[in-house]
Amino acid sequence: MxxxxxxxxxxxxxSPKYVDRVWMEGIPELYAKRHGVELDNAKEIVIGEYLKIGSDRLEWYDLxxxxxxxxxxxxKYELLEMYRSEIEVYPEVEEVLDSLRDAGYELVVTSNAAREFIxxxxxxLMDRFSRVFSVTSDFRDVKKSPRSYILVCRALGRKPLEVLHIGDHYVYDYEAPIEAGLDALFLDRMGNRSGPEVVVDLREAADRILNGM
Structure with a gap:
C-alpha cells in the first residue's frame, strides 16, 4: 500500500483557468500595449511564437x-499576481487533502508547471504538502516522464511502490508513473474514460485509497 x-x-x-489567462490573455494583452498592435493581432503573433518553440523545449514553460x-x-511575479483572482481550487480538494493527511499519508505535488506557477x-494549500516538485524547474524535464517520477521517489527516500500519483493526463499522470513502478490513478473529471484506474474527482480517489484501493 x-x-x-x-x-x-x-x-x-x-482549474487550468489561471494558467490559461496568464499565457493566452495576459501576455498577448501586454504585447499589444507594448508594440502598439490590435489585441487579435497580438494573440496571433504570441501564439505563433509559442508554437515555434513547442512543448518539447524548456523555454515553453519559462515565463x-x-x-x-x-x-x-x-x-514575471508581477504578471502572475495580476491574475491571482483567477485561481480556482476544486471544491473537494481541501477536504480530501486533510482526510488523507489525517490518515497518515505524506502528501506531495508533482507538476509540470514552473515553480513560480506552483x-x-x-x-x-502549501502547508498540506511535505514537498513540491516542478519537473521543469527541478529536473529540467519537459514532460513528466518515468525518469521524473524516479527522481521524485529518490528525493523522498521512498521506493516507487510506496508512492501513488494522481493526475488528469493519461500519459504523463498515469502511464509514466506506472512505468516508473509507482501506483497511479487517472483523474477524469469529464467522465470520458472508464476503467479500474479511473476516478471522476479527488473524493473518489481518497475513498479508494482509504479503503485499500
Missing part, C-alpha cells in the same frame, strides 16, 4: 523567457 500520495496540479488540484523575447517590461496557485 502507498505511504505517499503525489498530486498533479493544473486540472487536478486547481521569464517569453517576457524577455517579447520585450515586455514587467517582472507557488502562486497553491499558495493557500
Amino acid at each position: 502507498p505511504e505517499v500520495i503525489s498530486f498533479d496540479m493544473d486540472g487536478t488540484l486547481v 521569464g523567457y517569453w517576457l524577455e523575447k517579447f520585450d515586455l517590461k514587467i517582472d 507557488e502562486m496557485e497553491l499558495d493557500g
